[in-house]
Amino acid sequence: MSHLIDRRENARGKSAVNRARFMRRYKAQIGAAVKKMVSERRLADMEKGGDVYVPRKDISEPAFGFGPGGDREIVLPGNRTFVAGDRIPRPDAGGGGGGSQAGHGDGEDAFVFSLSREEFMQVFFDDLELPNLARTALGRAERPTSVRAGYTTSGSPANLAVIRTLSQSLARRIALRSGIAEEALAIEAEFGLAVAAGQQKEAYDLYLELQRLLRRENALPFIEELDLRYRNRVVRPEPVARAAMFCLMDVSASMDEEKKDLAKRFFTLLYLFLTRKYREVDLVFIRHTDDAEEVDEDTFFHDPRTGGTIVLSALELAAAIHRERYLDGWNVYAAQASDGDAFGADSARSARFLREKVLPATRYYTYLELNSPHSPERPSALWVEYQVIAAGAANFAMRRASQRDQIYPVFHDLFKKDAQ
Amino acid sequence: MTALSHGADWDTSLLERYDAAIGEIAAEYTLDTYPNQIEIITSEQMLDAYATTGLPIGYPHWSFGKEFIRNEQAYRRGAQGLAYEIVINSNPCIAYLMEENTITTQALVIAHACYGHNSFFKGNHLFRQWTTPEAILDYLVFARHFVMECEDRHGEAAVEEILDACHALMPHGVDRYRRPPPLTLKAEEARLKDRQAYQERQFNDLWRTLPDKATTPAKRKGTFPPDPQENILYFVEKFSPKLEPWQRELVRIVRKLAQYFYPQGQTKVMNEGWAVFWHYTILNRLHEKGLVDDGFMLEFLKSHTNVMHQPGFDTQAFGGMNPYTLGFSIFADLKRICERPDDEDREWFPDVAGTDWRKTLDFAMRNYKDESFIGQYLSPRLIRELRLFALADHADEDELVVDSIHNEAGYRRLRKLLAEQHAQETRVPDVQIVRYDRDGDRSLELRHMGYRDRPLADAAGEVVKHLYRLWGFPVRLETWKDGTRVGRAVECPA
Known part of the structure; x- marks a missing residue:
């Protein structure tokens, strides 16, 4: 006898x-694999999920088994030409493990699996945090937040408050029953008197009345629609912390394609990081040559434009935008990427402007200097000037990078949890 | 009679009718089965079932996640199709049918799993001896709850460490010669309570205040254990000086599961061969009775031949001997020997030739395991059909030598070699506990009894580390051959 069960609806x-x-x-x-993958990716693919390769030996589950060597015979099907006594050169791989013949190749060495886009980013930004965000003063901005607010008599079944409903039901049943009980007691007493007095007709009527009361009591429903209570939620505006991130990128002629690629990678990471971790972040994209302009993210990342270099222009524009839009109740962060190759007095002027005007208004300012991997490292004029600031300001950090695979470590270093 | 259905679609009532028709035929052939519980699931649920080696309930562990990811990945890439079915050795016998299957495939699966495998589980002596299908589901529930409770109490990491170590020793957590007492949920729980109660009784704070004894107790005589112990996990559970009671219980759970799976590993060829033989026989009979149409049979034969495909050793597709082919061929050949024996068969199988095939096959199914089954029933004709040959790989020779082929001189040798290839000792090295220094440093000594000079794989070092984790005192593994030690010992701590 068979029993058929449809489990398709099960979890x-x-x-x-x-x-x-x-x-x-x-x-x-997995983290290492993800980081490696990102440094090899094209910019446009940065955000996608992907296949992760984990070395098979790292995740193997050991057990006692036989290694290669020793004596063995192996029976195989499909003989065509062999006769007993034929000699066959030993296959190179395996050194005698007749069963595992060659042909498996690299695929066997790595355990591959896919991460969804969500998981990918999760792993990627796992231990990063925007510094100091917690201590931020709350701004005037408000976000509607759903909060618990007692109970209502109507709602969706998912919100049914079972305990509250049952206590209502219990109360109702007690209340309705008490009247009946009293009445029943009274009638019973009368019934007793009537029987004692021998008034049969009255006694019979009283008996019927008692039966009617008992029926009424039994008819009380366990739960009525009246009893139903639902958890209530109301939407209340809550003040939230808001942040603005200024992205300043140098796109001057001295920034060759390689350096621009590095800068864009850095900002892409920053952009992904911020948009994922914080819902309330405004991003301001500023690119500059000898003149700065605010652009949208698409232009920022994809538009090829070059020219001379005046860093100050970008800083001034950032300061102007800050005054105009983000003066009150905003937490301001800024990141700047450049090769530091500034004209003449620009470096010194920029550094002074940064120290006097920009830094006091920002919570954290990072500077990434991009060097060519081919030329010997020498500090740029801007780097030298900025170093003076770094020594005296806690909310300023600077790093340099010359190769793709340095971008993530630098980024990680700048934004790791509890970083200053 | 008219056909039960046309086309590929099905619903539950049609499945029931097919099951009834198939059950009727199975009864005609006197197949003895547990009651069936047929469950329809989706491909996602099938992947879930894969991850826990087919069991419907498993305790949480990362290795099942790894298995799940591996299968999911292979399935998504199309590198691996999903099995049509999974069947569980329980009473009632649970079989999973995937919803994507056509009615032909469902009928095949019902015949294959619900009557083929099912009767094998019920009839084969290994399963009868080593498993308790009535209790396995209860036990799995108990195991899952216990593991999760331990995780709550002691943390996931602590539980994982023990389970990892036990998994590494799982093939060595099996009693091969003594049937363990049957499991029941109640008995397990009662035993567990006893264990805890005993521990509570033993606790007396006064003992703490006693001064240390000046003299150590006299050494017990002789080595311990008196005989080598092959069930390493059992020994750990009973004698590990370090394990807490809950850790012992985890060891026990893994050991019980290993024992449950023990017959499956030894009857792969027979079990699959038996199931294939019966789906083939039953569906053909359905067709004979006019219950299925020709389209059904064509589709069935196509999947049947896919399952039966045995690529030659020199083709890309070769992945070892296909147990389905080998098992089915032997059973089908046995039937032929019973019904239409020739002179060769009479010479090779005098007891079998010309007998009632149903009785002969039933006897074979009940009383053998792969090794003895092949050794007994692989016929010369089958060796010729499969064109079997044996390659010898000797450590002292530079080249591989063709040992024997399908000719008069080679039949017996091939049969013996193929049987050996399916024997336990050629797959799992023989590692036993020989000494536990109870009164000394509490170290544990294991001995690998060498088999034809085959060395242990390097992973042995890792396994010994795992054992050390369970044991808590030094563990040493030596390889012995003919009464002398060979090679270097593996030790932990090194």
């Missing part, structure tokens, strides 16, 4: 918890 994803455990256990390897 799926029974393995989700085990998958999550796997990911957690190999977090380090």
